[in-house]
Amino acid sequence: MTSTVLHIDSSARTENSVTRSLSAEITGRLAPETVIRRDLATPLPLLDEAWVGANFTPADQRSDEQKALLAQSDALITELKQADTIVIGTPIYNFSVPSTLKAWIDLVARVGVTFNYTETGPVGLLEGKRAIIAVASGGTQAGSDIDFATTYLRHVLGFIGITDVELVAADQLSMDEEGSMQRAKSAIEALAA
Template identity: 60%
Template sequence: MTQTILHIDASARHTGSTTRSLSAKTVAKLSGDVIYRDLTDALPQINETWVNANFTPAGDRTPAQKKALTLSDDLIGEIMAADVLVIGVPVYNFGVPAALKAWIDLIARAGVTFAYTENGPKGLLTGKRAVIVLATGGTEVGSEIDFASGYLRHIMGFIGITDVEIIAADRTMADAEEALAKANAQIDALAA
């Protein structure tokens, strides 16, 4: 059976982007039907209208509230349709790009992608896998100043995706050749 891959690129750069190149190689390695989402196509920030619509029970939403959630519903639909998420993430100023944070805000919805329980939040999008492809200029992935990889692993788990792999091309400004070789070796070792 062919798997469906949701390929997300968060780099502001289209040309010369390490994460775009490595995430494309990852998608090719995993092989499957691909849904592609480029986050540089400016996702909106959530606002009061969106928040009010989100917390209004579905059956009570006005047409304007339903419209406010349309993009969020579409983004969540892409995740639900996927078996694997491949997310290309450059680390900007020690964290994730604002475009990726906007995507996270739009897809983290109580009652849709996670539920509150007596034991805390429970992710609802189980049975999926995520491969996070990170590139950094100077930050070592997993170090105390890496605020991206742990955050993304947590967000994936928060929505129910606990099978998360990190592919890191870190510290590219120190030794790009070594960083890319390490990341390419990780991609080559991925199980389809």
């Protein structure tokens, strides 16, 4: 049994969203003791020069203003650290992830906090976690040469140490909605709780 799930939704649609439906079904199947919800329909702040400056200021030298600029990022990282499993619901918008999910990624990928650079390259610091990505698309086939969403998510999750990544895809819905949804439901049924 999964203890804590971080359930992230990034679809702009708050109703009739395939990814929201799939991610909720996945979270229910996992039957976690605790669910941390993060709905990115309420956008996060984008990185700016002041935030970058705060981030690269050593923690013991940050001003109160810099600490305040990093507070949202710190809270998002705390959610990630608390979770055993991360469930991400994301549509493919224009071959990639929604800008709201990219904003979340920018806020959680922090050197010295979720990854480090070493002599042999970057090392993720959030090891031992599982991620399940619920993705939907109108025409883009998940894992294809034009899918820059799931490939990007797998890479960035691995970059911060989360290498156990599974995909539940309701892709190419415009071409075969019934078949695509059935394949996604079968993938959810096959997930180990």
